[in-house]
Amino acid sequence: MSGALRISIGQHSHRGGKEINQDFHGALIPEGRLLAAKGVVAVVCDGISTSAHGREAAETACKSFLTDYYATPEGWSVRQAGDRVLSATNAWLYGRTRSGDGRYDPDRGFVCTFTAIVLKGRTAHVLHVGDARLYRVSAGSAAVLTRDHRQHLGEGETVLDRALGISPTLRIDYCAVPVAAGDVFLLATDGMAEHLGATGAADLAGRVDGDLDRLAGEAIDRAIASGANDNLTLQILRIDALPEFSGSDVPSLSGTLPLLADPRPGQVIDGLELIEQIHGSDRSRVFKARDLETGETVAVKVPADSATRDPGFLQALLMEEWVARRIDAPQVMKAWKGPGEREKSALYTVFEWVEGLSLTRWMQAHPQPDLAVVFALLRDMAAGVQAMHRRQMVHQDLRPENIVVTGEGRAVIIDFGSTRILGTEDGEPPLDPAHAAGLATHQYMAPEGFFGVPANPSFDVYALGIIAYQMLTGRLPYGGDMARAATPAAQSRVAYRPAAGPESRVPVWVDAALRKAVHVDPSRRHLEPAELLADLTRPNPLLPGVLHQAVFARDPVRFWQGVSLCLAVCVVWLIYLLSIA
Numbered sequence: 001m002s003g004a005l006r007i008s009i010g011q012h013s014h015r016g017g018k019e020i021n022q023d024f025h026g027a028l029i030p031e032g033r034l035l036a037a038k039g040v041v042a043v044v045c046d047g048i049s050t051s052a053h054g055r056e057a058a059e060t061a062c063k064s065f066l067t068d069y070y071a072t073p074e075g076w077s078v079r080q081a082g083d084r085v086l087s088a089t090n091a092w093l094y095g096r097t098r099s100g101d102g103r104y105d106p107d108r109g110f111v112c113t114f115t116a117i118v119l120k121g122r123t124a125h126v127l128h129v130g131d132a133r134l135y136r137v138s139a140g141s142a143a144v145l146t147r148d149h150r151q152h153l154g155e156g157e158t159v160l161d162r163a164l165g166i167s168p169t170l171r172i173d174y175c176a177v178p179v180a181a182g183d184v185f186l187l188a189t190d191g192m193a194e195h196l197g198a199t200g201a202a203d204l205a206g207r208v209d210g211d212l213d214r215l216a217g218e219a220i221d222r223a224i225a226s227g228a229n230d231n232l233t234l235q236i237l238r239i240d241a242l243p244e245f246s247g248s249d250v251p252s253l254s255g256t257l258p259l260l261a262d263p264r265p266g267q268v269i270d271g272l273e274l275i276e277q278i279h280g281s282d283r284s285r286v287f288k289a290r291d292l293e294t295g296e297t298v299a300v301k302v303p304a305d306s307a308t309r310d311p312g313f314l315q316a317l318l319m320e321e322w323v324a325r326r327i328d329a330p331q332v333m334k335a336w337k338g339p340g341e342r343e344k345s346a347l348y349t350v351f352e353w354v355e356g357l358s359l360t361r362w363m364q365a366h367p368q369p370d371l372a373v374v375f376a377l378l379r380d381m382a383a384g385v386q387a388m389h390r391r392q393m394v395h396q397d398l399r400p401e402n403i404v405v406t407g408e409g410r411a412v413i414i415d416f417g418s419t420r421i422l423g424t425e426d427g428e429p430p431l432d433p434a435h436a437a438g439l440a441t442h443q444y445m446a447p448e449g450f451f452g453v454p455a456n457p458s459f460d461v462y463a464l465g466i467i468a469y470q471m472l473t474g475r476l477p478y479g480g481d482m483a484r485a486a487t488p489a490a491q492s493r494v495a496y497r498p499a500a501g502p503e504s505r506v507p508v509w510v511d512a513a514l515r516k517a518v519h520v521d522p523s524r525r526h527l528e529p530a531e532l533l534a535d536l537t538r539p540n541p542l543l544p545g546v547l548h549q550a551v552f553a554r555d556p557v558r559f560w561q562g563v564s565l566c567l568a569v570c571v572v573w574l575i576y577l578l579s580i581a
Contacts, residue, residue, distance in 0.1 A: 004035060004036070004241070004243050005035060005036075005039065005040065005119065005120075005121070005239075005241065005242060005243050006239075006240040006241040007029060007040045007119060007237055007238065007239060007240065008208075008212055008237070008238040008240055009027050009029070009040075009042065009212060009235065009236065009237050009238075010211065010212020010213040010214070010215055010216045010235070010236040011025055011027065011042075011212075011213065011216055011233075011234065011235040011236070012213060012216035012217040012219075012220050012233070012234055013025055013220075013231070013232065013233040013234075014220050014224065014231070014232050014233075015231055016191055016223075016224060016228050016229055016230050016231050016232045017224075017228065017229030017230065018049065018229070018230065018231055020055060021055070021231050022046065022047035022048075022049060022054040022055040022058060022112075022231055023044065023045065023046050023047070023058060023189050023191075023231040023232070023233040024044075024045045024047070024055070024058035024059045024061075024062045024063075024112075024233075025042075025043060025044045025045070025062065025187075025233050025235055026042075026043050026062045026063065026066050027040070027041065027042040027043070027066075027235065027237075028040070028041050028066050028070070030070065034070060036121075036243070038069065038070050038081075038118075038120065039078070039118050039119050039120025039121070039125075040118070040119045040120075040237075041065070041066060041069060041070075041116060041117070041118050041119075042116065042117050042185075042187060042235050042237055043061075043062045043065055043066060043114070043115070043116040043187075044062075044115050044116075044132050044187045044188070044189055044233050044235060045057075045058035045059075045061045045062045045112045045113060045114050045115075045132075045164075045189075046058060046112060046113045046130065046131075046132055046189040046190060046191075046231065046233070047111070047112040048109075048111045048112065048160065048163070049230075049231075050108065051108045051109055051110070051111060052108070053096070053108070053109065053110045053111075054110075054111065054112060056110065057093055057096075057109075057110040057111055057112040057164065057165055058112040058113075060089065060092070060093065060110075061086075061089050061093070061112050061114050061164050062114075064085065064088075064089045064092075065082075065085055065086065065089065065114075065116060068085040068088070068089075069081055069082065069085050069118075072084065072085065078118050078120060078125040078127075078176075079125065079127075079174050079176075082116070082118070082125075082127045082172065082174070083172060086114065086127065086129075086164070086170060086172055087170055089164060090164050090165060090168075090169075090170040091168065093109075093110040093111070093112075093164050093165030094110075094165050094166070094167065094168050096109075096110040096165070097109030097110045097111065097165050109165055109166075110165045111160075111163050111164065111165040111166055112130070112163060112164050112165065113129065113130020113131055113132050113149075113160070113163050113164070113189070113190070114127070114128070114129050114130055114132075114163070114164050115127070115128045115129075115130065115132040115133070115134055115146060115187055116128075117134060117185055117187065117237065119179065119185075119237070119239070121242075121243060122178060122179060122242050122243070123176050123177070123178055123179065124136070124145075124176065124177050124178075124179050124183075124185065125174070125175075125176050126145050126146065126173070126174065126175045126176070126177075127172050127173070127174055128145075128146040128147075128172065128173040128174075129149060129162050129163055129164060129170065129171070129172050129173065130148075130149055130160060130162065130163045130164075131148040131149060131150050131160065131190045131193075132146070132187065132188060132189045132190060132193065133146050133148075133187075133188050133190070133193040133196075134146045134185060134186070134187050134188075135185065135186040135188070135196070135198065135201035136177065136183065136184075136185055137183065137184040137185075137186070137201055137202050137205035138179075138180065138182075138183045138184075140202060140205075140206070141202065142198040142199070142201040142202040142205070143198070144198065145175060145177065146173065147173065148190075149161055149162035149163070149173075179239055179242070180239070180242070181239055181240065181241055181242050182238075182239060183238075183239045184205035184208055184236065184237065184238050184239075185236075185237040186201050186204065186205070186234065186235070186236055186237075187233075187234070187235040187237075188232075188233065188234050188235075189230075189231060189232065189233040190230065191223075191228055191229075191230030191231050191232045191233075192219075192220065192223055192228070192232040192233060192234050194228070194230075195222075195223035195226060195228050195232075196219070196223070196234075200219075204219055204236070205236075208236060208238045212236045212238065215236060216234045216235065216236050219234055220232045220234055257344060257346060257347040258345070258346050258347065259303065259346065259347050260302050260303075260346045260347070260348060262305070263285070263287065263302055265277065265287070268292065269300070269345070269346065269348065270344060270345055270346075271291060271292050271293055271338075272289045272290070272291055272292070272298065272300055272350065273289060273290050273292055274287040274288075274289050274300060275287065275288045275289055275290055276288050278299075280304070281304065282304055282306050283303070283304055283306075283313060284301055284302065284303055284304055284317065285301070285302050285303075285304055286299055286300070286301045287299070287300045287301075287302070288353070289350075291338060293338075294338070296336075296338075296353075297353040298336045298338075298350050298351065298352065298353055299336075299350070299351045299352070299353050299354075300348055300349070300350055301317065301320075301348060301349045301350075301351070302346075302347075302348045303317055303347065303348075313417075314347060316417040316418065317347065317348075317349055317417060318347070318349065319416070319417065319419065320349055320415065320416040320417045320419070321335045321349040321350070321351070322335075323388075323393060323416040323419045323421075324351060324416060326391055326393075327387050327388060327391055327393070328387075329383065329384055329387035330410070330412075331380045331381065331383045331384030331387065331410070331411060331412060331413060332384045332387055332388065332412065332413050333351055333352065333354055333404075333412055333413065333414040333415075333416075334351065334352045335349070335350065335351055335352070336350040336351055336352050338350070351414075354404045354406065354412050354414065355406060355407060356404040356405050356406035356407060356412070357404065357405050358400060358401050358403065358404060358405075359377075359400035359401070359403040359404070359405055359411070359467070359471075360400040360401055362405040363400065363470065363471060363474070367474060368505075369471065371472075371505075371510075373409070374468070374471050374472060375533075375536060375537055376409065377405065377409070377410075377411040377471070378411075378464070378467075378468055378471070378533060378536065379533055379537075380410055380411035380412070381398075381403060381411050381413065381464060381467070381529070382464065382529035382530060382532065382533040383529075384411070384412070384413040385398070385413065385460045385464060385529045386528060386529050386530055388413075388419070388460075389457050389460070389528060389529075392421065392422040393416075393419050393420070393421055393422070394419065394420045394422065394455045394456060394457055394459055394460055395413065395416065395418070395419055395460050395463075396418040396419060396420050396455040396459055396460070397415065397417070397418035397419075397444075397463075398413070398444060398460055398463035398464060398467065399443075399444040399463065399467070400467060400470070401415075402414050402415040403467070420454070420455045422456070442483035443466065443476055443480070443482075443483055444462075444463040444466050444467070445459070445462075445463070445483075446458060446459040446462040446463070446522065447462075447482055447485070447488075447491045447520050448488075448522055450485075450491075451488065456522075457527070457528060458522040458525050458527075460529065461517055461525050461526050461527075461528065461529060461532055462517065462518055462522075462525060464517065464529055464532060465477075465514055465516075465517025465518040465525075465526075465532060466518055468514060468517070468532075468536065469499055469514045469518065472499060472506050472510070472514075473499050473504070473506065475497070477496055477497055477499070477514065477515075477518050478494050478495075478496065478497070478518075479497070481494045481495075482494050482520075491520050492520055494520070496515055496518070498511055498515075499511040499514055507539075508545055508546065509535075509538075509539035509540065509543065509545075509546045510536055511545075512535070512540070512543035512544060512545050512546050513532060513535035513536045513540065513543065514536075515544075516532075516535070516543060517532045
């Protein structure tokens, strides 16, 4: 499989039987980082023929999308970025319409149709409003991925009921479909679409081996020869090679990869021999496996039979591998790449083998660990979480079972099935947030997460604070009370159990850091794991209780009672001195 997306594009436009060509089209194939982060974009726009401003509207919509889409944050989904850019363009066009002739006659406004395809990773994203059409031809079969936004008035007369610039608000049709090498996409404005049809699209796609620009021009010439009297625009996109799957492809891939039926030790899957099952639950099964080509030991994770009907979990399974590929830190489990690139024949994930004990078992074997050992492990955990946060990822399920302690005394974070990718939820999120929240263990979930607050870095700080407290004391700071609190008010009444005390080996300043990390109010927690680690490893004088407090701060009532007593003694003494004078 190729390491990058490769697309061939051909395009042509003609005024047809009209005096002016009010269609506008464009495409952009970026290089390097933008190709992987944003993908390839092709756009066709058609200005309404009744307005002298149709051409300007179409050109503005096309150019602004090709420019502004690539300027949006990389963390945004295609749908979120497209919605934001098109909403801004629609507002500008509608404003021009309201300030000109279109204020009284919409047919003379800045109005155009818009259809775009964004090929990102192994997925095609379609953004559409109006009556242009997008055909997908795969394995010789053509399908229309858009629908015409036209209202029928009777006697064969129709009018656009959705387009850019018609109204102050915009509703865009969006869909995402998986693609394969060799697929062909055809974008055609309505004048060309009427003469193309699904049969013509399939026939045209069968001749894409040559010059695609020439092929698009010949198709338009045939439409004109057959009587087309409208503007005609056609774009042809052929997928030559696909990259390794990415996070944006997860929803579509989870629905297309077949599921493994009852995998067992000894079975070989794509060159990986399953050796033994090391973990099993009602959600997934994890096998120790060996690559038959290299001899390397790897971990293979497959969905359990009971989870194969849960699309959210299947997406989480693939997302876990994608997350692991994006993080390069020794404290975070890595996805296994293997020799070269291999196509998967089924839905499973593969990770590098991490030899060691879960933190749960490690704590059972070390009930009274040295503080230096605890802090060293916490330093690894904090570094791993910090690496995820730098990539705009929240683990969201930090707990002892998801941390491995190696024989060398290192801590490695595993299991990214609940990870939230920040910036992708305004649109089609790769994971159902409710599903992700359900995977986290309650004792380690930030209290606000129980009431639907989307996960943010504070969630991981809270979980890390709970883990640190448990490693140092062998218990939880709130016991089971926080997980049972049914309302935010009930949560605020749950008492923190100090880790420091007469019979505890935990220093007061460490307890102050833990208290802040697991505070029920997220605004009063540490901002990042690095800040928590700093407070754990050296006293922070700004935390309550770290410095010895003066009497007036510890007990102001007794302080002022003492001051009053001293003043009273002074008054009595002065009275005595005056009486004997």
